[in-house]
Amino acid sequence: MDDLTRRRVYGADHDDPGPEPGREYVQLVGGALDGQLLDVTGMPPEQRVGGALLMTDVGVYGPGGRADYEPRTGDPGRWDWRGDTA
Structure with missing residues (x-):
């Protein structure tokens, strides 16, 4: 995966948005949310296969x-967008 140190983490504080x-x-x-990082620390592999529904305005x-x-x-280090839902 490319250098992730400069990317914004989903849900992170705007004053400290990096990983x-x-x-x-x-x-x-x-x-x-393209280009953002999602923290999956502690998420078991069996939960990761289902992906995630992430809130966004x-x-x-x-x-x-x-x-x-x-x-x-x-490439499990990248999660692809499937669409939006209400």
Whole structure:
């Protein structure tokens, strides 16, 4: 995976948006959260296969909407956007 130290972490404080040492992240690809990192530290592998619905105010459904991401086949360090949901 490319250098992740300059990317913003999903849900992180705006004053300290970068990744923290010792944490595990996946890169979000596509959709409203494209390029952000998702902290998956402590998330068991069996939960990761289902991906995540992540809250975002900038998706199709606006505030309260969610962006659906799932692990990329053959590259679990990247999660691809599948669409938005209310």
